[in-house]
Amino acid sequence: xxxxxxxxxxxxxxxxxxxxxxxxxxxxxxxxxxxxxxxxxxxxxxxxxxxxxxxxxxxxxxxxxxxxxxxxxxxxxxxxxxxxxxxxxxxxxxxxxxxxxxxxxxxxxxxxxxxxxxxxxxxxxxxxxxxxxxxxxxxxxxxxxxxxxxxxxxxxxxxxxxxxxxxxxxxxxxxxxxxxxxxxxxxxxxxxxxxxxxxxxxxxxxxxxxxxxxxxxxxxxxxxxxxxxxxxxxxxxxxxxxxxxxxxxxxxxxxx
Amino acid sequence: xxxxxxxxxxxxxxxxxxxxxxxxxxxxxxxxxxxxxxxxxxxxxxxxxxxxxxxxxxxxxxxxxxxxxxxxxxxxxxxxxxxxxxxxxxxxxxxxxxxxxxxxxxxxxxxxxxxxxxxxxxxxxxxxxxxxxxxxxxxxxxxxxxxxxxxxxxxxxxxxxxxxxxxxxxxxxxxxxxxxxxxxxxxxxxxxxxxxxxxxxxxxxxxxxxxxxxxxxxxxxx
Amino acid sequence: xxxxxxxxxxxxxxxxxxxxxxxxxxxxxxxxxxxxxxxxxxxxxxxxxxxxxxxxxxxxxxxxxxxxxxxxxxxxxxxxxxxxxxxxxxxxxxxxxxxxxxxxxxxxxxxxxxxxxxxxxxxxxxxxxxxxxxxxxxxxxxxxxxxxxxxxxxxxxxxxxxxxxxxxxxxxxxxxxxxxxxxxxxxxxxxxxxxxxxxxxxxxxxxxxxxxxxxxxxxxxxxxxxxxxxxxxxxxxxxxxx
Numbered sequence: 001x002x003x004x005x006x007x008x009x010x011x012x013x014x015x016x017x018x019x020x021x022x023x024x025x026x027x028x029x030x031x032x033x034x035x036x037x038x039x040x041x042x043x044x045x046x047x048x049x050x051x052x053x054x055x056x057x058x059x060x061x062x063x064x065x066x067x068x069x070x071x072x073x074x075x076x077x078x079x080x081x082x083x084x085x086x087x088x089x090x091x092x093x094x095x096x097x098x099x100x101x102x103x104x105x106x107x108x109x110x111x112x113x114x115x116x117x118x119x120x121x122x123x124x125x126x127x128x129x130x131x132x133x134x135x136x137x138x139x140x141x142x143x144x145x146x147x148x149x150x151x152x153x154x155x156x157x158x159x160x161x162x163x164x165x166x167x168x169x170x171x172x173x174x175x176x177x178x179x180x181x182x183x184x185x186x187x188x189x190x191x192x193x194x195x196x197x198x199x200x201x202x203x204x205x206x207x208x209x210x211x212x213x214x215x216x217x218x219x220x221x222x223x224x225x226x227x228x229x230x231x232x233x234x235x236x237x238x239x240x241x242x243x244x245x246x247x248x249x250x251x252x253x254x255x256x
Numbered sequence: 257x258x259x260x261x262x263x264x265x266x267x268x269x270x271x272x273x274x275x276x277x278x279x280x281x282x283x284x285x286x287x288x289x290x291x292x293x294x295x296x297x298x299x300x301x302x303x304x305x306x307x308x309x310x311x312x313x314x315x316x317x318x319x320x321x322x323x324x325x326x327x328x329x330x331x332x333x334x335x336x337x338x339x340x341x342x343x344x345x346x347x348x349x350x351x352x353x354x355x356x357x358x359x360x361x362x363x364x365x366x367x368x369x370x371x372x373x374x375x376x377x378x379x380x381x382x383x384x385x386x387x388x389x390x391x392x393x394x395x396x397x398x399x400x401x402x403x404x405x406x407x408x409x410x411x412x413x414x415x416x417x418x419x420x421x422x423x424x425x426x427x428x429x430x431x432x433x434x435x436x437x438x439x440x441x442x443x444x445x446x447x448x449x450x451x452x453x454x455x456x457x458x459x460x461x462x463x464x465x466x467x468x469x470x471x472x473x474x475x476x477x478x
Numbered sequence: 479x480x481x482x483x484x485x486x487x488x489x490x491x492x493x494x495x496x497x498x499x500x501x502x503x504x505x506x507x508x509x510x511x512x513x514x515x516x517x518x519x520x521x522x523x524x525x526x527x528x529x530x531x532x533x534x535x536x537x538x539x540x541x542x543x544x545x546x547x548x549x550x551x552x553x554x555x556x557x558x559x560x561x562x563x564x565x566x567x568x569x570x571x572x573x574x575x576x577x578x579x580x581x582x583x584x585x586x587x588x589x590x591x592x593x594x595x596x597x598x599x600x601x602x603x604x605x606x607x608x609x610x611x612x613x614x615x616x617x618x619x620x621x622x623x624x625x626x627x628x629x630x631x632x633x634x635x636x637x638x639x640x641x642x643x644x645x646x647x648x649x650x651x652x653x654x655x656x657x658x659x660x661x662x663x664x665x666x667x668x669x670x671x672x673x674x675x676x677x678x679x680x681x682x683x684x685x686x687x688x689x690x691x692x693x694x695x696x697x698x699x700x701x702x703x704x705x706x707x708x709x710x711x712x713x714x715x716x717x718x719x720x
Contacts, residue, residue: 069574093574097567103346104361111349144355144386228576263503264529368556393534397503399526399556401534413531 036170045219046139049195071096075226080134109140113151121157141224170202196237270375280449282411283324285381287389291460298452321382326409360392368398411443411450508636509550514657517685525676554605583612595623640664
């Protein structure tokens with residue numbers, strides 16, 4: 001056999017001799033090659049932003065959403081296989097509404113994230129199932145703790161809590177850019193613009209490929225209700241982003 | 257066959273079955289600035305026989321949440337056991353102490369869904385770091401209402417006037433405790449199904465203090 | 479029928495009739511609502527009775543559903559709480575779908591009709607009479623699923639005491655202030671003449687193009703003067719002693 005792993009990639013039930021589960025890695029690969037997705041925990045809430053690559057110019061704007069509301073104060077964004085992502089969104093909504101029904105309070109973000117991770121992980125354990133080809137970022141607010149928090153669930157079933165996170169094609173660059181931000185003072189309003197800048201800046205060279213930018217917030221100024229941003233707000237952020245990027249490019253040219 | 261009269265108008269308000277043990281009771285809970293006071297008499301009867309004269313009608317649901325029981329002893333014991341179990345699960349999943357609101361909601365849910373088979377009127381009260389001292393009243397049908405002063409059980413009907421007159425906003429811990437003891441004493445004096453001793457429970461940020469007043473040392477009278 | 483207290487006949491258990499909720503425990507009394515020029519208004523007191531006992535004096539019986547519908551409930555309060563939980567769930571579902579659709583008062587009214595009728599058909603009714611109000615809409619649903627829409631609606635005792643007042647005083651061009659005064663008049667009469675009523679009330683409105691608002695509870699002014707109070711017979715002959 002060519003490599004020690006070959007032949008061990010047909011089912012997530014079997015480890016390769018060097019301890020890997022190829023099906024899960026392939027699932028992660030499919031996420032790594034789709035639109036950039038970032039999440040920011042700002043001083044007064046959460047910003048989610050997603051680059052939606054359009055396979056077809058004839059698509060109606062606003063269709064096939066990547067950012068969805070899960071409950072009053074929580075939203076999620078995903079990237080990867082859209083149909084897989086939607087499945088996780090549905091599960092998140094079921095968890096949120098059944099939790100509210102049984103306990104009379106909104107589901108705490110940590111619990112929602114944990115339960116989703118369990119759900120996603122389950123699909124990496126069975127021969128009859130295929131792992132999800134999507135990563136999901138959750139932005140939620142919890143009234144009891146007065147805290148907004150950010151989580152990311154990956155195809156492996158791993159979940160972590162973040163100050164800032166990224167997935168998809170531009171994740172590496174996005175992470176570097178996010179690290180440059182001062183998230184302890186950055187407001188949601190600024191965060192929306194920065195998110196637009198980061199996503200736009202990391203686009204492939206073929207910049208005229210059709211894409212749609214989706215942004216949503218869970219912000220103090222809206223009582224932490226999850227709200228997809230208005231088209232006008234996104235357009236403004238994109239405009240600002242492009243100006244910033246051009247300025248930076250000009251400066252680089254000057255230096256040369 | 258269930259009576260067509262409203263439970264408050266019958267001599268058997270909880271529709272007890274023949275021989276069923278009832279805590280024909282006086283229970284009470286009042287929140288104050290730093291916590292909450294719960295109180296109850298200790299009589300359990302079957303018909304007119306006192307089956308237990310030293311019972312504890314204040315059940316502990318979690319470290320900081322309690323519940324006063326009235327109605328069928330069997331039903332309310334089962335009920336508190338369930339809520340206790342669900343709250344334990346909640347605390348394990350959430351990694352922090354349960355809130356009184358969640359406890360009351362669970363209790364309400366079970367009472368409401370099983371209203372045709374239960375004879376239970378409970379008061380859920382406790383202290384939590386989110387909303388401090390709180391009291392929720394859950395009577396027969398499974399309604400759930402937060403209250404500033406909750407009384408329940410057969411004996412409570414004799415002291416509505418007394419508690420309305422004595423209750424004040426912003427009482428301190430000792431004042432609230434005295435108010436509870438006095439109110440329950442007067443109910444026990446007039447309700448044949450309430451009696452024995454008074455058990456109280458004070459829940460604050462610092463923990464739980466339980467005490468009892470013997471039946472011959474009740475603060476009855478002016 | 480066998481006189482044995484138990485039997486091995488497997489069908490025996492089914493021959494005993496079972497009875498469910500079939501009376502309310504914690505109850506709210508009348509809700510009154512009317513249309514006025516530029517909106518719809520509801521009013522109810524904040525009392526929930528336990529039999530004849532005035533047990534809960536701060537029970538809010540009018541609530542909003544989503545942003546532009548308000549519901550007032552009389553009858554069993556636990557059933558009302560449960561109905562509101564369900565409706566709030568549906569409201570969140572509407573938000574989640576994110577397709578711009580929101581349930582309006584008319585569709586909520588229709589939905590509640592279906593639920594109320596289904597439950598009564600299972601011999602397990604939700605023991606409420608509801609008044610639903612939204613932009614240009616005022617409707618009624620009761621515990622057995624009867625519905626109607628009208629310019630003014632009252633439940634419970636209100637249908638005896640408030641409807642006659644509304645019939646003589648209601649006009650389609652009532653201003654907001656006049657509408658509120660008329661509802662207060664209705665609730666005042668109900669307070670005087672309904673043993674389960676209270677003079678602590680809430681008013682709610684959905685004005686055209688605005689979101690629904692429910693007022694904080696406030697106390698109604700009452701009048702205890704006049705000949706009949708000052709002298710028992712009101713100065714007239716005959717026995718006014720009762």
